[in-house]
Amino acid sequence: MSRIVYVNGEYLPEEEAKVSVFDRGFLFADGVYEVTSVLGGKLIDFEGHKIRLQRSLNELDMPAPEAMDDLLEIHRELVTKNEIEDGLVYLQITRGAPSDRDFAFPGPDVKPTLVLFTQNKPGLATAPLAKVGIKVISVEDIRWGRRDIKTVQLLYPSMGKMMAKKAGADDAWMIEDGFVTEGTSNNAYIVKGNKIITRALSNDILHGITRAAVLRFAREAQMEVEERNFTIEEAKEADEAFITSASMFVMPVVSVDGVTLGDGTPGNVAPRLREIYLDESLKTAI
Numbered sequence: 001m002s003r004i005v006y007v008n009g010e011y012l013p014e015e016e017a018k019v020s021v022f023d024r025g026f027l028f029a030d031g032v033y034e035v036t037s038v039l040g041g042k043l044i045d046f047e048g049h050k051i052r053l054q055r056s057l058n059e060l061d062m063p064a065p066e067a068m069d070d071l072l073e074i075h076r077e078l079v080t081k082n083e084i085e086d087g088l089v090y091l092q093i094t095r096g097a098p099s100d101r102d103f104a105f106p107g108p109d110v111k112p113t114l115v116l117f118t119q120n121k122p123g124l125a126t127a128p129l130a131k132v133g134i135k136v137i138s139v140e141d142i143r144w145g146r147r148d149i150k151t152v153q154l155l156y157p158s159m160g161k162m163m164a165k166k167a168g169a170d171d172a173w174m175i176e177d178g179f180v181t182e183g184t185s186n187n188a189y190i191v192k193g194n195k196i197i198t199r200a201l202s203n204d205i206l207h208g209i210t211r212a213a214v215l216r217f218a219r220e221a222q223m224e225v226e227e228r229n230f231t232i233e234e235a236k237e238a239d240e241a242f243i244t245s246a247s248m249f250v251m252p253v254v255s256v257d258g259v260t261l262g263d264g265t266p267g268n269v270a271p272r273l274r275e276i277y278l279d280e281s282l283k284t285a286i
């Protein structure tokens with residue numbers, strides 16, 4: 001079955017959906033995006049994603065599309081039309097398509113491009129990988145300095161994933177000045193004793209929506225959280241590690257640069273946090 005996608009006000013079969021070759025998202029990666037998970041046909045943390053989307057637009061001085069107030073309705077419509085029980089909704093806004101290629105931003109006559117599509121992922125919350133955990137390698141973080149803005153400049157994260165794959169691992173953690181910033185498409189954590197350690201928010205990392213929820217739930221469950229930089233050496237000596245994102249929720253990490261963590265199983269903290277996160281998020285899903 002072909003998907004129904006949304007492009008600038010229209011719901012279309014994916015084969016009929018088109019964006020201009022002059023679109024600035026295509027030519028300059030001049031676009032921002034969000035990924036919202038869907039469980040049981042409902043959106044997880046929609047409001048958080050919407051707030052971060054507006055922030056990304058503001059930081060780049062990018063106009064919001066006219067449909068900004070209808071985003072919830074559009075998400076829901078796509079979930080319904082594509083019969084998504086478990087999966088993801090991808091949203092992208094670009095600075096639109098001027099009549100020619102030009103580094104300077106276009107004037108107000110050029111309207112932003114708004115695209116949304118769904119990804120069907122049956123059993124997303126019960127992914128078998130969560131039972132065994134993932135392996136990560138470290139790579140240098142050579143991305144730009146505004147990683148807090150969720151832009152579509154994802155070439156280096158894609159390269160990081162490929163470096164991980166080549167090394168027989170699942171993902172890469174990026175290192176800057178000796179400290180872990182984040183995963184290619186997720187936030188990174190280690191557990192030492194019973195303390196959860198993760199880098200503090202700044203322009204160096206994306207302010208994960210899952211991160212915010214997980215840290216809130218951890219504190220509510222009286223777990224100790226420390227927001228500070230940690231090195232890859234510290235990660236290798238950690239009792240546990242994990243990542244968070246809208247598509248992976250809380251995913252245990254069992255190996256860092258080939259070094260097995262603890263007894264090589266997901267441990268106690270990450271699986272417990274995953275369970276709490278899924279339970280609590282489902283309660284507020286819309």
Ligand code: PDD
Nearest residue numbers: 035184185186187206208209210245246
């Ligand atoms: N990635 N850090 C980076 C670099 C990310 O790309 C993401 C999300 C996160 C986690 O953010 P959140 O919890 O809001 O999903 C952290 C999405 C899932 C993606 O690119 O597919």
